[in-house]
Amino acid sequence: MYTVAQLIGGVWGAGGEGGELVVHDPADGSPVTTVPVATADEVAKAVEAARGAAAEWAATAPAERAAALHRAADAVEAAADELAQATTAEMGKPLDDARGGVAAGIGTLRQYAELGPVRGGRTLHGASSALDFMAPEPRGVVAAITPWNDPVAVSCGLLGAALVTGNVVLYKPSERTPATGWLLARALDQALPAGVLSLLTGGAEVGAALAGQDVDVVAHVGSTATGRAIAAAGARTGAKVLLENGGSDPLVVDADVDPVWAAEQAALGCFANAGQICVAVERIYVHRDVAEDFVDALVGRAEALAVGPGRDPGTQLGPLVDRRHRDHVHGQVTAAVAEGARVRTGGTVPDGPGAFYPATVVSDCRHEMVLVREETFGPVAPVVVVDSFSEGLRCAADSPYGLAATVLTGSMSHAHRAWRELPVGTVKVNAVFGGAPGGAAQPRRGSGQGFGYGPELLDEFSAVKAVHIEAPGGGHW
Numbered sequence: 001m002y003t004v005a006q007l008i009g010g011v012w013g014a015g016g017e018g019g020e021l022v023v024h025d026p027a028d029g030s031p032v033t034t035v036p037v038a039t040a041d042e043v044a045k046a047v048e049a050a051r052g053a054a055a056e057w058a059a060t061a062p063a064e065r066a067a068a069l070h071r072a073a074d075a076v077e078a079a080a081d082e083l084a085q086a087t088t089a090e091m092g093k094p095l096d097d098a099r100g101g102v103a104a105g106i107g108t109l110r111q112y113a114e115l116g117p118v119r120g121g122r123t124l125h126g127a128s129s130a131l132d133f134m135a136p137e138p139r140g141v142v143a144a145i146t147p148w149n150d151p152v153a154v155s156c157g158l159l160g161a162a163l164v165t166g167n168v169v170l171y172k173p174s175e176r177t178p179a180t181g182w183l184l185a186r187a188l189d190q191a192l193p194a195g196v197l198s199l200l201t202g203g204a205e206v207g208a209a210l211a212g213q214d215v216d217v218v219a220h221v222g223s224t225a226t227g228r229a230i231a232a233a234g235a236r237t238g239a240k241v242l243l244e245n246g247g248s249d250p251l252v253v254d255a256d257v258d259p260v261w262a263a264e265q266a267a268l269g270c271f272a273n274a275g276q277i278c279v280a281v282e283r284i285y286v287h288r289d290v291a292e293d294f295v296d297a298l299v300g301r302a303e304a305l306a307v308g309p310g311r312d313p314g315t316q317l318g319p320l321v322d323r324r325h326r327d328h329v330h331g332q333v334t335a336a337v338a339e340g341a342r343v344r345t346g347g348t349v350p351d352g353p354g355a356f357y358p359a360t361v362v363s364d365c366r367h368e369m370v371l372v373r374e375e376t377f378g379p380v381a382p383v384v385v386v387d388s389f390s391e392g393l394r395c396a397a398d399s400p401y402g403l404a405a406t407v408l409t410g411s412m413s414h415a416h417r418a419w420r421e422l423p424v425g426t427v428k429v430n431a432v433f434g435g436a437p438g439g440a441a442q443p444r445r446g447s448g449q450g451f452g453y454g455p456e457l458l459d460e461f462s463a464v465k466a467v468h469i470e471a472p473g474g475g476h477w
Contacts (some may be wrong), residue, residue, distance in 0.1 A: 001084060004035040006053035006201055008042065008145030009049030015042035018202060021175055026319040026355040027093040033090060035178040046198045050076035050141045050168045051214075053195030058166040059139040060193075062117040069116070069164050071191035073109035076156070079187045080106065086180045088310040091148050092355070093273055095311055105156030106297070107183075108453075111438065115288055115455050116164035121464065129476050131469040133357040135189070136462035138166030139240065140216035145207045145230070147182070148174035148321055149224045149276040149377075155184055158219045158374035161457040163188075168196050174205040174222075176321055208233070215239050217461060221278070222246075224375070224401070224446045242460050243448035247403030248282040248444040250396035251432065252418070253294060254389050254409035255287035262290070262408050263297035269406065269432035270381040271305060271359045274320055275329075279404040281432055282404040283365075283372045284383045291385045295363050298381060299345045300310055302359035309354075319355040320378060324332035326355045329378030336362055336371040336382065346379075367395045375401070389414055397422055402444030406432045 010219050016036025023033035038046075047328030057065070060323060076083070084098040087157035093101070113130035124132035142162040146155045162169050173181025178201050185199040200206055204226070210235040211218050219242040220230050234241035253262045269281030288295050298443040310318035320326045326349065333347050357378060365372055371381060386392040389409070396405055403427035407418040419427040425441035429432065440454025451457050471477045 001031065002033040002182070004033060004178050004182040004201055005140065006036055006038060006042075007185055007197065007199040008046045009198065015039070015200075016048075017042065018206075021178070023090050023176060023178060023324070025089055026322055028353045030155070033179040035175070035182075035201045038200045038206045038209075040209045043200060043206065046170055046200055047141065047210075047213045047215060049195060050170055050198055053193070054138070054140050054168045057168055057193065058140075059194050060166065062119075062164075062166075065164050065166060066113045066116045068191050068193075069109055069113035069160060071190045073106050073113065075187040075190045075215065076102070076109065076152075076184065077106050079183055081322065083180060083194040084264055085182050085311075086317075087151060089176060090177045090179055091276075091321045092152075092310045092314045094318050095313075097273055098310070101150045105152040108153065108156045108435075109160040111158040112164045112458065115458060117135070120460055126468070129471055129474070131467075133467050135465050135467060136165070136340070136459070137465055139461055139463050140167060141170065142167045142171045142217040143172065143210045143213070143215045143223065143463060145172045145173060145210065145218065145220045149273065149278070151180045152184055156372060157453055158221070159188065162217070162219070162461045163192070163196065163301075164460045165458050167461055170198045170200060170210060170215065172200045172207050173429060175409065177202070194431075211239075212237065214255050217242060220244070221452070226238060227448055230440035233465060242450040242452070244278065244403075244443055244452045245446060245448040246377070247278060247401040247443070247447045248373065248375050248399055249401075249404045249406070249424075250283045250399070251280055251281045252389070252392040252396050252407045252409075253284065253286040253290065254392075254407070254411065254414055255289040256410040257290065257408045259290040259293035260297045262286075263294050263301055265406070265408060265432050266294075266298055266360075266381060267301035271317060271379045272433075274317055274357070274378040276321065276377055279426065280377070280404065282376055282379070284381060285386045285395050286383060287389065287392065288385050288387055291383070295344060295361065297381055298383070299361050300431060302345050302361050302381070305359050307356065307358065317359055317379060320357050321355065323355045325377070326357050329357055329380060330377055331375070332371045332376050333360060333362060333380060336369050339366070339369055341365045341369065341371070341382070346354040367398070373399070393418060400446045402448035404441075405427065
């Protein structure tokens with residue numbers, strides 16, 4: 001059992017008068033974590049303490065802040081195995097995947113430690129007697145509210161960028177992975193001055209209380225509904241809001257690709273981490289010419305996945321995060337079947353403990369079905385057959401979300417059409433995952449706003465000040 005403690009104003013174990021939550025292992029239902037729930041008063045005191053620490057950290061030399069972040073990355077690396085184990089225990093991610101998420105987080109911390117000190121402003125060409133320049137400054141107090149599906153990698157991105165730019169951070173990890181957040185905060189705190197990082201724990205009410213406080217930035221990765229509530233809170237308080245919300249990412253399969261290879265890509269996009277990835281493939285538009293072979297191959301890939309607890313070696317498909325989420329996933333599949341869709345494999349709730357759900361392929365779907373239109377966030381592959389690439393592209397673009405999209409095609413002209421016409425933050429051609437390090441995108445519509453990664457995230461956590469200096473009396477210096 002993990003026993004989580006909060007960190008408020010440099011003091012571990014502070015607060016928690018709001019009661020206690022228990023997190024259960026989604027593989028077998030056993031309790032794994034006890035976590036305190038912060039009260040609204042404790043949240044307010046944490047914000048006040050952070051405000052008191054902000055000026056000194058902002059005045060710290062950028063190179064010193066970067067050195068502290070490098071030391072923090074070292075501390076996270078030393079705790080890497082424990083972090084991965086906690087992630088698997090709390091949300092079911094296969095252990096190798098969890099280790100990959102921790103490694104990605106460490107790499108992100110180091111990236112921002114390198115980028116932070118070399119960022120600068122701009123010198124402007126004004127009058128010869130004056131000096132004009134633009135200088136980035138910390139925004140102040142950042143509230144970071146992070147998700148459960150990849151808790152270390154996502155948290156390291158937001159925390160690393162906010163800290164290296166001179167902000168103090170109030171960190172609220174998901175109530176589904178609080179021990180992972182606690183272990184990460186413990187590692188980071190070893191390298192940071194007291195008060196620069198605080199950890200607040202609890203459920204949605206704690207996140208709402210934090211978003212409603214007098215902070216300068218609220219950075220959130222999670223559901224669209226929560227993101228919209230945070231945006232409304234930011235409108236009331238004046239805080240800048242940085243959001244990566246939900247998505248329903250499409251995959252378009254062109255007529256000229258190998259259907260077996262396309263099915264391998266689709267299976268990776270739909271079933272990795274049990275479909276619990278922000279940029280997972282959530283809907284497939286396949287050209288009629290290759291549809292039958294594609295679906296057959298996708299069914300075969302789904303049925304070949306090794307299912308089991310994430311802690312077991314060789315597991316490819318672990319459980320969903322909890323049974324409540326499994327009910328949501330299964331409800332969408334059941335509704336699609338009632339509307340005429342056909343389950344080719346999976347689609348049943350297994351007997352036994354835990355929150356397992358099989359890799360599921362649903363054919364004969366229509367674009368207007370809820371399973372296709374809304375976010376599922378589970379190991380489900382809904383397939384819609386289209387008669388042309390243009391139809392697939394048009395359907396892919398028709399969505400309330402705008403996070404990412406993938407196109408599989410042998411046509412360069414179709415590839416160029418895809419990246420130009422799809423109204424999403426990221427377009428991937430012939431690979432459902434991947435991309436060069438440091439890439440950054442801006443999600444659209446219901447999927448959020450602002451850069452979430454890359455060097456541009458440093459700018460999101462900075463405020464640019466324009467400065468004009470003249471010699472007194474209109475003379476020269």
